[in-house]
Amino acid sequence: MQLLLSLLFSFSFTVEQPQSEIHKNGTYIYEVAFAEWSGRTMGDEVVVILKDGHITLKVSKNSNILWMGATPGDVIEEGTLRKHQSGVWIISNDEKDVSLEEIGGCTGGPTVIDFDKQTIEMC
Secondary structure: OHHHHHHHHHHHHHOOOOOOOOOOOEEEEEEEEEHHHOOEEEEEEEEEEEEOOEEEEEEOOOOOHHHOOOOOOOEEEEEEEEEOOOOOEEEEOOHHHHHOOOOOOOOOOOEEEEOOOOEEEEO
């Protein structure tokens, strides 16, 4: 029994915990977490605008070559914030996105936003 409790206790620290709730309405600066580089940030920023469950991502004035050809203020993506079945927040345009197998990064699925780390996962 003690072994079982030890295993459960150890497992609880290795499983990624669900993210906290979303930030309040407002405008924030988040970093891009590049999925192809294990989520590392390279100093690229996006402007995140939250309003009543809707999210808009815009090119930051401090953005780098990721948005080549875009100008500050251009909309990169927008949609509804939804909590995926895995516990992470996604930018979605379809209610069914919460059940998708593949999300974020280079999957072609909805974009993952991490409110705790203030990052947007992109490819």
